Amino acid sequence: MQTRTIIIAAALVVIVLVAAIFADLYFTNQPTQTVQTQTAVNSTTKIQVVAGENFWGSLISQLGGTHTQVLSIVTDPNADPHEYESNSADAQAIANASFVIVNGAGYDDWALKLISASNNPNQKVLNVADLLGKKQGDNPHFWYSPYYVNETVKAMYSDLISIDPADTTYFTQQYSALNSSLGTYNSRISEIRHQFAGTKVASTESIFEYLANATGLDLVSPPAFMEAVAEGNDPPAQSVVEFQQQIQSGNVSVLVYNAQTVTPLTQNIKAMAAAKGIPIVAVTETIQPPDVTFQVWMNAELISLQNALNAQALGQ
Numbered sequence: 001m002q003t004r005t006i007i008i009a010a011a012l013v014v015i016v017l018v019a020a021i022f023a024d025l026y027f028t029n030q031p032t033q034t035v036q037t038q039t040a041v042n043s044t045t046k047i048q049v050v051a052g053e054n055f056w057g058s059l060i061s062q063l064g065g066t067h068t069q070v071l072s073i074v075t076d077p078n079a080d081p082h083e084y085e086s087n088s089a090d091a092q093a094i095a096n097a098s099f100v101i102v103n104g105a106g107y108d109d110w111a112l113k114l115i116s117a118s119n120n121p122n123q124k125v126l127n128v129a130d131l132l133g134k135k136q137g138d139n140p141h142f143w144y145s146p147y148y149v150n151e152t153v154k155a156m157y158s159d160l161i162s163i164d165p166a167d168t169t170y171f172t173q174q175y176s177a178l179n180s181s182l183g184t185y186n187s188r189i190s191e192i193r194h195q196f197a198g199t200k201v202a203s204t205e206s207i208f209e210y211l212a213n214a215t216g217l218d219l220v221s222p223p224a225f226m227e228a229v230a231e232g233n234d235p236p237a238q239s240v241v242e243f244q245q246q247i248q249s250g251n252v253s254v255l256v257y258n259a260q261t262v263t264p265l266t267q268n269i270k271a272m273a274a275a276k277g278i279p280i281v282a283v284t285e286t287i288q289p290p291d292v293t294f295q296v297w298m299n300a301e302l303i304s305l306q307n308a309l310n311a312q313a314l315g316q
Contacts, residue, residue: 046066046067046068046069047064047067047068047069047098047099047160047163047164048068048069048071048096048097048098048099049061049064049068049069049070049071049097049098049099049100049101050070050071050072050073050093050094050097050099050100050101051070051071051072051073051100051101052072052073052074052100052101052102052103052107052108052111053072053073053074053075053081053103053107053108053143053285053286054072054074054075054286054287054290055143055286055287055294055297056072056101056103056128056143056152057070057071057072057075057101058072058287058293058294058297059149059152059153059156059178059294060099060101060156060160062174062177062178062181062293062294063153063156063157063160063171063174063175063178064160064171064174065170065174067160067164067167067170067171068099068160071093071097073086073090073093073111074108074286075286075287075290076286077260077284077286077287077288077289077290078260079260080232080260080261080285081107081108081260081285081286082107082230082231082232082261082285083232084108084110085110086110086111086113086114090110090111090114091114091117091118094111094114094115094118095114095117095118095120097120097123098122098123098124098163099123099124099125099126099159099160099163100115100123100124100125100126101125101126101128101156102115102125102126102127102128103127103128103129103140103142103143104127104128104129104130104134104140105129105134105135105136105137105138105139105140105142106136106137106140107129107140107141112127124159124162124163126152126155126156126159128142128148128152129142131151131152131155132148132151132152139206139209139210139227139230141206141207141209141210141230141285142210143294144207144208144209144210144211145210145211145213145214146185146186146189146214147214148210149182149294150182153175153178153179153182157171157172157175181293181295182295184295184299185295185298185299185302188299188302188303188306189211189214189215189302191306192215192216192217192302192305192306192309193214193215193216195306195309195310196215196216196217196309196313197215197216197217198216198217198218199217199218199253199254199309200217200218200220200251200252200253201217201218201219201220201252201253201254201255201256202219202220202221202243202246202247202252202254202255202256202273203219203221203226203255203256203257203258204221204225204226204229204255204256204257204258204261204266204269204270205226205229205230205258205261205266206223206226206227206229206230207230207256207258207261207283207285208256208258208283209226215305220246220251220252221243221246221252222235222238222239222242222243224236224238224239225239225240225242225243229258229261229263229265229266230261232261234265235265240265243269244269244272247269247272247273247276247278248272248276250276250278252273252278253278253279253308253309253312253313254278254279254280254281254305254308254309254312255269255270255273255278255279255280255281256280256281256283256305257270257280257281257282257283258282258283258284258285259282259283259284260284260285260286261285278312279308279309279311279312280308281301281304281305281308282304283301284297284301
């Protein structure tokens, strides 16, 4: 009887040990907790960004790097961005974005309407006009001002960190690299100011106003003419006569021509300038070609402007 009891006790010990071993193996091979898995997914998810126009899209893409996925809506180099009409794909993209960048000041009201319609409380929106203290009716071509570009890039950087603070170090590195890359563009603006400050130039549209100020050039074309063309309206008759007289007088060194807001009237001004031997510099509203960066595009336009000023100064 005693031997039988000992055998039963030994068997129970073996069963308990085997059960413990299998339990240890089971829990060792189970996946980690759901909370930990979710954290890993979040750290690798890209921030979905929508930019109303590709000039802002290029800058946020360079800032966000591999941690963002950027969609720029207005990119067509052959269309006037002032006349852009949104569609259902734009609405869906904006509704799904964590971060939306708009120009504001009446330039892309279609985007503001889509943002309002999507009503996403978790979405961050950077309205450049609001950032700069601008309003409807002000010149909306903010990306042609190096000062406004710097302010906007700084705001983009801050917004990315607020959305994804875990990647602050990465965004700081990207911010430093972008500022360094913008150095060539900023240096060329300084060169033009040093060489040609006070030189009289004209423009068919208000797009050039901010850059004229930055380079110290004297933009003499009638403001009423430039603003009307920018808004898609007919310029006042007096402003047309004044502009034509400026071209005919030969006192204008360069004509800056917006190649994306072409009208019969601006084409006439361009033809008059060509007939008088006035160098013509084409600029665009959106990045051209669309696959280059903001700073490559801007620097190319500045080189054209600098070459035209040099040629006129040499009497060529």
